[in-house]
Amino acid sequence: MNPEALDGLLRDVAPPLDQPELLALLKEAQALAGGALSPALQSRIAQAAGVPPSVVAALVRVTPSLKASACRHVITVCLGKGCRAHGAYPLLKAVQRTLGVATGQTTPDGRFRLTTRTCLKRCGAGPNLLVDGDLHTGVTPARLPAILSQYP
Numbered sequence: 001m002n003p004e005a006l007d008g009l010l011r012d013v014a015p016p017l018d019q020p021e022l023l024a025l026l027k028e029a030q031a032l033a034g035g036a037l038s039p040a041l042q043s044r045i046a047q048a049a050g051v052p053p054s055v056v057a058a059l060v061r062v063t064p065s066l067k068a069s070a071c072r073h074v075i076t077v078c079l080g081k082g083c084r085a086h087g088a089y090p091l092l093k094a095v096q097r098t099l100g101v102a103t104g105q106t107t108p109d110g111r112f113r114l115t116t117r118t119c120l121k122r123c124g125a126g127p128n129l130l131v132d133g134d135l136h137t138g139v140t141p142a143r144l145p146a147i148l149s150q151y152p
């Protein structure tokens with residue numbers, strides 16, 4: 001955590017930023033903030049960058065390397081049409097039950113944060129989930145423990 005450097009970074013922003021510039025700013029801010037972009041920090045960044053807070057929130061949600069709360073791994077369950085047809089909702093329920101969290105929450109030990117997406121571009125192989133940058137296809141609730149154990 002480096003609050004002075006973070007203040008300086010946001011002070012030096014020259015809005016408006018385009019998306020690649022905003023993404024770079026978010027990554028740098030996350031590093032200076034100790035590994036997570038809290039809702040309050042996301043608001044400050046949106047204001048500094050001259051973009052709506054919803055734009056920053058959406059970028060944080062869809063970029064695996066960005067995290068809204070400190071956690072070691074982000075699990076993203078696909079809820080797109082193709083994955084829903086192959087059991088995405090039962091898979092999501094199993095992930096929620098296994099981790100003991102709702103979508104958008106982080107486990108108390110900070111190990112996992114659970115999110116959802118509407119497509120991971122492997123619709124025919126679903127149900128799919130992403131852990132950090134790793135795509136797992138054809139995931140059944142029975143396979144979950146083996147997958148999760150890869151991410152200590």
Ligand code: FES
Pocket residue numbers: 078079080081082083084118119120121122123124126128
């Ligand atoms: S619907 Fe899940 S990968 Fe496209």
